[in-house]
Amino acid sequence: MGFFQVISDLMSVEISKAYEPTKVEEKWFSKWISAKAFHADPSSDKEDYGIVIPPPNVTGVLTLGHVLNNSIQDILARRARSKGKEVLWLPGTDHAGIATQSKVERHLRETEGKGRRDIGREAFLERAWEWKEKHGGIIIKQLQKLGCSCDWGRERFTMDEEYSLEVQKCFVHFFNSGKIYRGKRMVNWCPSSLTALSDEEVIMKPQKSKLFYMRYEIVGREGEYLEIATTRPETLMGDSAVAVNPKDERYAGLIGERALRPFPEAEIPIIADEHIDPEFGTGVLKVTPAHDKADFEIGIKNDLEIIDVLNADGTLNELAGEEFSGMDRFEARDHVAAKLDDMGLLVRVEDYENNVGFSERADVPVEPRISMQWFLKYPKVEESIAAVSDHNIQFRPERWAKTYSHWMQNIQDWCISRQLWWGHRIPVWYRKDRAEELQSAESLDKETAGDALHVGVNPPQDVENWIQDDDVLDTWFSSWLWPFATMDDPTRQKFYPTADLVTGPDIIFFWVARMIMAGYEFTDDKPFSNVFFTSIIRDKKGRKMSKSLGNSPDPLDLIAKYGADALRFSIMRIAPSGTDVRFIENKNKDEADGNDYPQVEEGRNFANKLWNAARFRQMQGSNDEVKKLPGFEKLSIYDIDILSKLDSLNEELSESYSSYKFQEIANKLYDFFWSEFCDWYLESIKLSLRDDADQERRKIVLTVFDTILSGYLMQLHPYMPHITEELWEKLGFGNDGELLMQRILPKEKILSGYDKNLVQEASNKTSAIHEATTKARHIKAQYNLAANRNVKFLLQTQSNWVQGELEVLKLLCGAGEIVIDNSYEPSPGTPTFLTQIGKMFMPLEGLVDIEAEKTRINKEIQKVEKDLKQTVGKLSNPKFTERAPQEVVQENLDRKDSMKKKLEQLQEMLQNLS
């Protein structure tokens, strides 16, 4: 679109009365795409700015958390562009092993009534890929609706061919360096997903449980029993010992004896172990090495039998005895207790609250289970700890650094294998003739493997003689490579390490810490310089938003109702840095209109305000002749004031951006535009814009208006990209169809060439006019004349400049007339008030309510007296005058003087009334 086209549009296409976001937002997204405005050029000379998206689950849908997170990233990216940087915002998704696999499995069961094993691995993976193709694009489209300026051509997926290769390389690398090993260990087992989990995927939840007190007879001492307290009687069939503390005198004589496990009946040793707390329960522990981590260790130490009584799915097996075989673990709990009771071995049952580990994804209690798994010894731990504590990588808010360092210092080997099919298959092959032996080996690593094991990104040449490991890798074992495995060489050279990472604190261990370690291991560099942790969005009642609670509104509905810009802006305005936010949803009686979101209404209202200010500007017509601001003397005090406020805004925003204070930025943008620009400036220039106004002055005002509006649109753009772009075009601010998002912020201040003192003076005068306006409006309202625009004011003033501002003042306070009359003598009861420009009167011939005026003045006197007393009190304290800083003392002295003067005048006014 050419320049003339823009101008003619400006003249011909009227801006609608209310802002309608939907079309505008769609239009601009496609314009940006076709202008390649999001494209990152690795060969650019500009300074680089890189950011990788935290990849959402490929089959997921957008949540408010994503809205917050990605709005922040978009703001950072757009801001960086406006600072003249070459920006790469790299998008993509991850394959979300467990989540996706269970979705596909559920679908398979619902549509075909089959499990994954019924159709086999290959067929299942085909279905999974189909599912991914079908649902994988949804969240990407949703991010685009938000206006995210990712370089969409670079979209990556953790199971892309190239990316998968990187994951395999990573595995091979660690295997070869001895950091990866396979071993039989006690792991967290999810009986629902039928896979091992890492420690991080287990969530401890307090549970209302029962503590069962039961007794085991001591062998050879008929009638003598050991009383044992347990929360899990259903595992007693796996008991292989009973343990007491060696220092516990109550049981000292029993160590070395045997106890009788009731069923399946067996004699098991009574052993001593330091680990037993004599204070807990009866001080006697049943030792079940196969089903408890601590018991497992006691078992190893004491060479106890390991009896696994559970199946993978959490049912009991034949070792538990025929009657329990196949029974669910929780059902079995009651049955075992009942059986003990029948045998007279159940002493009592108490209510008891304990913490139970739940599977993060499946939300079922996790089983400690001994199984064969692959583990990784974390690399570069020390270096990664140092990077954060040295601020080489800066966490914001900083306090998360402590959480990070605590976790890093207590880090355990990472269980990286998952018994799933959807994911990166472990690149390990066992030679057929020795497969069984190797797969059941207690431990397996680079040293012990020999040539019967093939570990490599490519299968062995004679693959028919080999068997590949069945397991896949933890999804996080692929996403920890995200910041660099997504980039080709030129891209990596230009944009790596990336500048910022924006994510939630809930994945600080899962992802952030691991990316740092992977960065140092594979690139010898940090993956990013700053990590910004966002708020967590909660509902009205403070609960985390989740699908199962159904308390998370669909952002797409919000976008449809209020617009993407409004949603972005609103969420940035309410999200504090460093703590959680409550998102309010009010039920709307009018079903058709959906629910109300008062916080998002604010954003919509703000967009509408902006829209209408631009509409007002458009109604004034184009202003081609005057493009540059004139000299000081041609500008009004209001012009100077608003220009100087925009300069300050720009400066303050830079500061806020540098400390990542996104909420503060939103508030400053809001206040400047609504309060300063619309409420004051725009109202003060309406006189100059009238048709009968001085034409030169009119043009200057329009120039100022355009300077402010265009400068402001540039600043607002990262928060509200669509509407700003639309208005930029509609008002013809871009040269030759230039996009706002490609505009670079000017380095120079608007008023840099003007005399600072004169600017300050103009601002002071402006604020004096504003103050007088506020007081005049106030007094009108008190006399129920708020809407009356014919009120007359009289003014006594010593300031000559005020004369020139009377017309504007008249307009601002809605007066019919304001006259300067220094010899005016008000009749008793005339409402009078003191302002920075002088004493003002509102004569109301015949309408004066003397009592009301007395009350009003008395009220003010009381207020001033109170303040004065406080100030005088302060000043009469020698400690204050001696120790407080000089300027604070001076401030109070000035305050005292002006209040005294004011008090005198008020008292005089009061006297005049009687």
Added chain:
RNA sequence: GCGCGGGUAGCUCAGCGGUAGAGCAACUGGUUUACACCCAGUCGGUCGGCGGUUCGAUCCCGUCCCCGCGCACCA
């Protein structure tokens, strides 16, 4: 148990040593040639409790009470 964050107007949040702020809600007026998704005005707070430091504390320190989160964990 250890650690972190929060408790400011009815609600959502700012402020974090120098006389308490915004938006929404409520109330009173108002269609004045951008906007009722609006304008003008009003009401509303011993800044969680108690101590301390300071000339001065919502802000710093101690302590306690609530709310949220992380880590650890005794069956």
